[in-house]
Amino acid sequence: MRTLLFVELGLSSLASTMTADASMQAQVQSYAEMVCGTNLKTGNPEEPSAKKRCISGLIKLRKNAFKLAAPSIQRCKQEANFFSCIKGHTTDATRIKQAAEEHGREIKTMSRTPHHLNSPRLNRLEEAIHQVLGQRSILWSNNSTSWGCKGRNLYGYYRIKNELVVMCQGFHNGDLAELIDTLKYEGWHSVQHRCRNGVPYLNDQQIAARLPQRDAINVHSYHPKQRRLESEAKVMAKINDARWIQLVKDECKGKEKRPYKPDLGFTYSTF
Numbered sequence: 001m002r003t004l005l006f007v008e009l010g011l012s013s014l015a016s017t018m019t020a021d022a023s024m025q026a027q028v029q030s031y032a033e034m035v036c037g038t039n040l041k042t043g044n045p046e047e048p049s050a051k052k053r054c055i056s057g058l059i060k061l062r063k064n065a066f067k068l069a070a071p072s073i074q075r076c077k078q079e080a081n082f083f084s085c086i087k088g089h090t091t092d093a094t095r096i097k098q099a100a101e102e103h104g105r106e107i108k109t110m111s112r113t114p115h116h117l118n119s120p121r122l123n124r125l126e127e128a129i130h131q132v133l134g135q136r137s138i139l140w141s142n143n144s145t146s147w148g149c150k151g152r153n154l155y156g157y158y159r160i161k162n163e164l165v166v167m168c169q170g171f172h173n174g175d176l177a178e179l180i181d182t183l184k185y186e187g188w189h190s191v192q193h194r195c196r197n198g199v200p201y202l203n204d205q206q207i208a209a210r211l212p213q214r215d216a217i218n219v220h221s222y223h224p225k226q227r228r229l230e231s232e233a234k235v236m237a238k239i240n241d242a243r244w245i246q247l248v249k250d251e252c253k254g255k256e257k258r259p260y261k262p263d264l265g266f267t268y269s270t271f
Contacts, residue, residue, distance in 0.1 A: 028065050032058035040074040050077040057083035064090045109144040112136065114179070115169055121180055121241060128245045129187040132194055133163045134257035138183075143170035155182040158189035163257075165190060184244055185237035192229050195252035200232045210235045 036054035039046050046054070054077050058065040061083075068089055076085035114122060126138055141149040148154065149168035155178070156167045165186045172178045192198060200207070207228070211219075215234045219227045236244060 024063055025059070028059055028062055029055075031065060035070070035073055036077070039077075040070045046077065050082075053077070053080075053082035057086050061086065061090065109142045109170075110147065111140045111142070112138065114140050114167075115142040117169075117174075117176075117179075119176060119180075121176075122183065124245060125180065125183050125187065125241060128248045129165060129183075129190060131256050132187075132248060132252045133165070133190050137163060137190070137257070138165045138167065140167045140169050156186045158186045158193070160193055163190065163194065180241075181237045184239075184241075185233045187248070188233045188236040188244075189229070191248055191251050192233070194257075195255045198229070200228055201247070201251065202232050202235065204228070207231050207235055210238075 032055040036051045036058065037046055038044070054073065057076070058068075058073075061068075068086065072086065072089035076082050076089070079085040129138060139147060141147045143150045147166050147168075148157070149166070149170065153171065154168050155171055156165065158165055165183070167179070167183060167186070169179065172182070192200065202210075211231050211234060215231070219230045219234070222230050236247070239247075
């Protein structure tokens with residue numbers, strides 16, 4: 001009786017395994033038909049030969065097929081031996097997880113407000129810049145890698161392409177005066193670009209009379225076409241906050257970034 005019981009248990013276990021395998025195979029088959037039948041870049045139907053190679057290869061990988069990233073699958077579809085190509089990408093899931101974790105850490109280094117710092121002076125200057133460029137126009141980076149701050153001697157910069165002031169806060173080491181100086185400097189670049197079409201507010205004599213000797217030497221590292229604007233921004237960073245804010249308002253009057261208003265088919269107002 002004991003031997004018979006063991007045989008029955010063995011057969012039951014085998015049947016369960018076969019059922020699980022069949023279920024997994026069916027899942028892989030369904031998944032393969034979906035991702036192989038469509039070009040994952042264009043969304044168009046895939047070429048029949050590429051689709052056939054892809055389905056065959058993913059079925060051979062069994063559950064490892066679910067670990068593959070879409071770019072890897074699409075890239076290998078173009079290879080004559082899909083399976084040989086795709087075998088080298090069965091660790092995509094690990095790489096995707098690592099990338100997600102890195103992205104999560106990166107997000108924590110960036111903020112629309114200063115990191116661990118609440119300064120009324122900074123707030124007033126920020127608001128003046130926001131009126132020119134919009135509410136999402138200043139990015140505070142605390143050693144972020146994706147915005148060009150980490151590992152560089154960079155206090156901040158103005159990104160003309162998307163009208164964004166990037167503050168490399170981690171490099172300032174908590175020096176509030178330095179942060180304010182940089183915000184006014186980069187903020188004035190936004191005024192030069194958006195409100196004055198690249199024409200300086202000060203003339204050459206005014207800039208020369210107010211630019212410290214140290215800054216005059218530093219601006220020579222810039223392209224000749226940029227030196228005058230850079231020199232003016234350095235001068236403007238040194239004037240008092242109230243005067244700076246008033247100049248921003250005066251020079252950008254009527255040119256401010258308009259708040260986003262979606263077309264809903266009826267009158268829209270903010271809450």
